[in-house]
Amino acid sequence: MSRTTVHALIFRAVDLRLLTSLLGAMLLSGCVSSPPGGVQVVDRGQNQGRAPLIQRQPVRTGHYVVQRGDTLYSIAFRFGWDWKALAAHNGLRDPYLIRVGQVIRFDNRQASGSPVVASAPSNPAPQAPPSQPVSQPVVVTAPVATAPKQPVASTPATTPVTPVTRSATGWAWPTQGAVISRFSSNGSLNKGIDIAGELGQPVLAASDGSVVYAGSGLRGYGELVIIKHSDTYVSAYGHNRRLLVREGQQVKAGQRIAEMGSTGADRVKLHFEIRRQGKPVDPLQYLPNR
Template sequence: MAIRQWIRMGNGLIWLPAIAVGVLLAGCTSTQKSSVGVVDRNHSGANSAVQRQPVTSGQYRVQRGDTLYSIAFRFGWDWKALAARNGIPAPYVIRPGQIIRFDGQPGQTRPTAVATAPVVTNPRTGSSVSSRPPAPPQQPPVRPQSQPQKTVATAPVSAPNTSIPRSAAGWVWPANGPLIGRFSSNGSLNKGIDIAGELGQPVLAASDGSVVYAGSGLRGYGELVIIKHSDTYVSAYGHNRRLLVREGQQVKVGQTIAEMGSTGTDRVKLHFEIRRQGKPVDPLQYLPRR
């Protein structure tokens, strides 16, 4: 004989077979457990470590500690393209509260008004000269002026270590240790490599360049150093215990720039990235073979 149970439906009671009761309850349970992920784009843009794909819409309000390089790194843009898109001239100063826009594709430029300097006549020679003062030399982007400089320990500048193996392009490994994470071109996976090591182990500059970011403002990277090697390439060194360089400092290949640590992650390791015109590339294609 089939087992039946009373089930309340609305204001009344009905008889249902036991198996039907089980199916009904299971359906209710699964409905309660299911959920739809919601992304707060307005909030995540300012606090997430880095966008996996270039952002081509929306805007970002500059926070204390930001530089043009760190914003470009975070949102997948080349720093030159981002400066051009927002009409930011050299020396690329940005300030807290300033709006950085990402509409369009990286590489597109936003038209900017160019003021023309008045032309005056030199009374001695009769020749025409411009009254515009000479343009200042180009400098790397700097922190917003209201941001106090972060105190970091600085390592003495040493001569390049010629004993470190280099690739044909002049790159060296940024740390000794086993490779525990490889680059992936998939949009949601690793955009660099991970090298295991000991706490406090030296982290080396992979090539000559200028430090354009040193801080912990990009969530997920911990204490981070970004080095500009040319108008094309930058490299990034994350999860350090201590930074030994500051923004604007020139570094040589093989120079110690930080101490390996576990800030922003669950183990001691170095996360290392190389970006070509703002796009992550596989560091193993640039580093010497082991």
């Protein structure tokens, strides 16, 4: 065989390997890319792959059974109700005491102020997924009721107060940092804004009010503080590392309520919401311009 023939065979073999590699790369690219009109991939990493069980529209069917650590305000926040409307719907009056095992109704059936005696399951009842239609009843099994939740004495919080700039409507920024995720009203999971920051950075009350929830019972929010500012407005501060206030305490705008963290999130940030009569609104419409 001549030297020219040998060289030709070698070049053909090299060309064949290159062609095979090119075809493999094209096939791999086709597997990972979405065709036009394909299924949209939604990144939910901010909630560690778990969407919060929080409704945008009020749930109007079924009921919820009060669990330890719940407050009327946290239940209203979770299921998209205005707390006053939910209290009136269930015949609750000031000081709005609820008991473990008590049924909170969302439908038009008569609410019961007495605890429901139910055997505690060996495993916690699974939470309903956020994709559950609003028309489906919401039923959560709770432990056996034992004693009523006592009202928390209203006392001023003792944490430091930082001078802040307020908007014309009285709101101040809850922390320093860039806004990395904005409010969306088109059905997105984000019902507020996310603000980037450092671990342990101060989180401040955005306006004067009373702490009505401090805990980690609302999935997807991590360590959460909810402040009632009036009969119309509440604000929420999620993903904290540590909470510095407790339920019943009175806070001022600029008062330290928590330390920024990443609980229930994939990075350090503050998730901040303002709700008007139970409905999420865009916080940037209330906060002062920077």
